[in-house]
Amino acid sequence: MDRKAMTNEENYHFDVAGYFIVPGVLTVAEIKDCNQALDRLGAVDGTLQCTVPSCTPLLALRDHPVLVYYLEQICGEGFRLDQPPRLIGLGAGQTEPLLSEGSEWQDWSRAYRQHNGIRFCQGVRALWALVDVKEDDGGLVVVPASHNSSVDAPQELVHGTDDMGLVVQPVLQAGDLLLCASSVMWGMRTWQEKGPQRLFECGYISAEVRPSTETEITGSESTMPEWTAELTPVQRAVLHNPNRPYPPPVVHSDGKTTRLAEKPGIFHPSTYTHNPDSGIDEKEFFHWDLCGHLVLQGVMDANWLEAANEAIEANADQVSTGGSAAGDSKPLAGTGVGRSSMGEPWKLPTPHGELFQRMIAHPALIQRLNWIMGSGFECMLCSAFLSGKGSSGHSLHAAGEPAKVTNHYRQQNGRVYSEYVNVAWQLRDVTLADGGFVCVPGSHKVSYPMPEGIRTCDDEMELVRHVEMKAGDVLLFLASAQTHGAYPWTGEQNRRMIFFQYRSRNLYVP
Ligand SMILES: [Fe+2]
The missing domain is CATH 2.60.120.620 (q2cbj1_9rhob like domain)
Structure with a gap:
């Protein structure tokens, strides 16, 4: 890429919809090599074990120069791989199509926000189409503009009982690159074609945010210094742990005493409660x-x-x-x-x-x-x-x-x-x-x-x-x-x- 910056059209599309398509990035030969590599792997939906030499064409997608160019623009320099290569599809046993929750972001580590002229896109999903995805083929669907939503998504939308005319299935050609903000609501529909869907995905995050559990090094507390053994569970929960799992432990306090919650999770109080009597649908x-x-x-x-x-x-x-x-x-x-x-x-x-x-x-x-x-x-x-x-x-x-x-x-x-x-x-x-x-x-x-x-x-x-x-x-x-x-x-x-x-x-x- 010899361009210094994304075009206004690319920025506009990404800002309005939360995703955009870079057409025709891969050559016919690259598409063929990738599909043959997947055939050899016998790949089905899910994470790919790209460790054998024949995976080289797939690993090249992970570090493709066009992708790197866009990630630097969207995620910022120093972006990191967060979701290892996988083929996306309906998970085993999933028959009911569901959408990710979206709605009010409470997770700055994956949020999208424009502020003071700066774009913060903390997570990006890069999806390579290795076969064509035509209209009504099913597969990946998204709710455009949901990365900019700060309203809780209706449960009927999330559970797929009412798409509200808001769910879109992107149309792709083999070789296209779909770049999607992590906070866009997305889901999978049943794939209607005879052949496999072959959407190859890698996830990336910006330099200064928490990695996902899957890529995080989790383990024992062995890296905590010896002196911390004398601390209370609450003190240990609060002290920095380089291997801390996610979600993190929750410590409650009434201002006088503290208490470690039984389970890890997120506790983030609000002064506002939902008002079912607002008269607003x-x-x-x-x-x-x-x-x-x-x-x-x-x-x-x-x-x-x-x-x-x-x-x-x-x-x-x-x-x-x-x-x-x-x-x-x-x-x-x-x-x-x-x-x-x-x-x-x-x-x-x-x-x-x-x-x-x-x-x-x-x-x-x-x-x-x-x-x-x-x-x-x-x-x-x-x-x-x-x-x-x-x-x-x-x-x-x-x-x-x-x-x-x-x-x-x-x-x-x-x-x-x-x-x-x-x-x-x-x-x-x-x-x-x-x-x-x-x-x-x-x-x-x-x-x-x-x-x-x-x-x-x-x-x-x-x-x-x-x-x-x-x-x-x-x-x-x-x-x-x-x-x-x-x-x-x-x-x-x-x-x-x-x-x-x-x-x-x-x-x-x-
Ligand atoms: Fe008008």
Whole structure:
């Protein structure tokens, strides 16, 4: 590698999603040598005993110069091997797919954090694809952006009973290198191909953090100096032991006496307790914080939907048609049909205006905005997006970077803080075939500039997500912090979306 630093696209992808793919690192010959080495080993899932000479091609992956280059960027100089080479797969006897816990990191030794312009990625998993992994092949799955989550993951997500539309199976070609932050939620799905999966993994940690139990030298206390034999168990538990196992011993204290816990573990008290009476749906809370958007399903009933659609049709003279919002983007340009909209449908004459006025403070919306923004939010505007087939999309805009007063987002002590929230009521079903709203989930926490390919959708980097919805659903998204836009409208029926913007009590814009 002759580059001095990762590209902005690589940094952006890693920061938004917690992983990125370096394509085509291995040559055909290298892939073949590695697969033959695995064949000779008779390798199945699990740690590989790479001690025989025929393992040389596999050991070369562990120290591959391209991998070393990226590890120095991500983990920092002095990174160390922590997880010896292994083939990942469903463990023996594991039939139920599970995800790693993720959620609020309490383990700084494997955490991901951007602070004061510095990236701390304390653990990295390097996965080499030695066979192709196509869409729906199964195998490794991840929850993108979960390395930046500080909210406990819902148990249904962890246990695989509800993937919440958040679980992604990366698509890889033989020879690709997948680099993944250790704190990204991950799991294994049943491998659907006939041949073996052949994802070869090594784990690395940064220089100054604790190694995993597997690589740690564990053993007796023989290296403790002789004089320590006279210490109490509590004193010995606290005194530095170069061979201390993990998890470490726990010493409790009431301020007057100390007590050694029966079992080692982690004891880390908090001043806060979980509040089951908050009125917040925990899946919604996790989804909002992880992605920066949320869909409330079925808020409008059939009668209201029908009446609202009729109101739009009855006031066709209020529809105006403008130009493109795609800017210089070719993928978002459409076929030149103008974008149609209706200003302030809440002002339509009786009986039509009321159908939109009741959206302003609908209970389902107020309940969410209270925890998303805190009370005191104001509804600033309303318009109807009514574009027809062939009209342009909207180039992607808004981001968490650069930080501004208006795009502030934070989750702290169980509260989320959001300053601008857009609310889009769907009067018709929206599928991928129709086009419409797209976003970059997780981009409200990003620390790198939005790449040009994302803005124009010329290179979506597998980060741009189209959100499918049903008529009657309501979409909420972080207007100024989550990168969003729209695909050209390609549906046979015109778009029917009623758009509102809410501003928090914290902002003042004359
Ligand atoms: Fe926008």
